[in-house]
Amino acid sequence: MTKKSREKGFTLIELAIVLVVIGIIIGAILKGQDLIENARHKKFANEIKLWDTLTWAFLDRKGRFPGDGDRDGVIGEDAGDNVKTDLQTLANSPTENSLTLGSFRFYLWLGNDGVTPKPKNILTITNGATTAGSVAFSSDELAYMESFDASIDGVSDGAAGRVRGSNSAPTVASGTWVGTLTGLAAPPADAWTSATTALVYYFDRKPE
Template identity: 55%
Template sequence: MKKLLKNEKGFTLIELAIVLVIIGIIIGAVMKGQDLIENARHKKLANTVKQFEVLAWGFLDRKGYFPGDDSPRDGLIEGNVSTALISSGRFLDPPTTNSIILGSFTFYVWLGNSGTRNIIAVTNTDGATAAVLGNEELAYMEAFDTSIDGTANGNGGRVRATTTAMTLNSGSWLVTGTPASATWDTANVRALIYYFDRNP
């Protein structure tokens, strides 16, 4: 029995080093995988918001006015967007909700106007007014800003950050209010505003 124990050896330093390198590679892959998942969610938000834009333009092509451009037909979205998109537009697969669920976050897409231009707003609430966005939610907004404007500054281009408490109508998917532009790092950012039909 003593002879068998003499021949047993432990791991060499090289073997331990190889194991540590493999563990490091696995941890790095997991961390990179999490970044890839988060980036995919950012792109999904951007693509879904753009689908609402495509629906608005498709509605304009079919009907001659934007969804929610009620009387008078002045080119501004100011009425019931959801009914227009779901029923009047006669789309094959219209959206049944204005919410986008991405992991633990839920965002809401609204159409309306800023007084002189049509907008799409993205918020984190379905309530009467837009709530303040958290840091992780702002990362989604910055990614969308970059996808449209090429940079995430929030106060220039077609995508803007706003601290204005926009009024939301969950029954009609309508947003109203005059958004004041801000940067993404400003405290109390409440919504992303996308001027989809004309530059502000």
């Protein structure tokens, strides 16, 4: 007696099981990507807060902010102001002002917003090491800015609070880590859009 072989397709139950397994795998991949992205956002925020902490530690030790050579309370106001030299007198100080997160690289600067008559101190973030090289943030880069804004101000609008968006790139000096805004009549208040070129953090005091 010969046995006749026949092709057998998947049953509906088997197909359902396969689809469930595929769904679980895809969900795990997406969850893993979210965890990686959240970890990067947290590292981004922690680096900014480290600079914030070091700035206040320098003030506590020296009686002035780093980059405030004339001790008038304003960072980067004079030609000889040097944030890099000052910060590197502290233990555990950064050796560079850049932060690499995956394929993204950001640069941190200390300076002032240039608003007269009394400029306010700021910590700015750009994606370029020079003024000309700082271009508008991509949508993925904006996600880092919005995440930090929400962690400080509770919302991520870029237009109010201590964290602001700026459509104008700061004037930066890679040799001194000084970054200042110029030509503004009021603190920047630009929403996070494809035109945003800098994150501006008023670490010293909230702008009026």
